[in-house]
Amino acid sequence: MPDLAEAAGIPLxxxxxxxxRGLIPPPRREGRIAWYDDRHLARLRTIAALLERGHTLQGIADLSAAFDGGRGVDEVLGGLVAPTEETPVRLTPEELADYFEGEVTPExxxxxLDLGYLATDGEEIVHISRRLLDVSAALVREGVPLSAVLTAGHRVRExxxxxxxxxxxxxxxxxxxPEKLRPLAKSVVEAELSMALDRRLRP
Incomplete structure (x- = not known):
């Protein structure tokens, strides 16, 4: 347990x-020895991030209990997440770290989490969009810091x-x-963005 506390940057x-309080799942036990792993560290980092966003420990405890009880993200949120054309991706903490090697920091x-890109569901992390996940990972591989990608994500969202x-x-x-014309709106935005990039990148 001391090693886990140190890795998470919190007091024992x-x-x-x-x-x-049940905010993290119980450890695996072998006799009198309790084993904590990356699942617990990922949960602790999520707790820290939610606290920074103003959530209470009681609220986080309720979410943790719901997740650990097998309820999905949409069910826990009471269906507040609007339907989307994007495909969510379920990842283990290790898989998320593989996407963004060295960049998965508490910050x-x-x-x-603030952008709504990530949520937790039991032992898994859910990314809201396969396309956004792949694009973010590609930018990081090209040398763009993940913090800069997320900052840009805020501006793009606006x-x-x-x-x-x-x-x-x-x-x-x-x-x-509006649903009938939704594909047309997407085509207009894609075409305008493409032409705007052409104007700026043209010698």
């Missing part, structure tokens, strides 16, 4: 408190929300079904 008494984890509002205002003004 805090780790004991989390264990007593980056907190930023990814612009995407504005574009979505513009599209909905436009179709609502003409009494058109």
């Amino acid at each position: 008494r805090t780790l004991r408190y989390y264990r007593e 980056n984890l907190a930023a990814a 612009h995407a929300e504005s574009l979505a509002d513009l599209f909905l205002e436009f179709v609502s003004a003409h009494g058109t079904d």
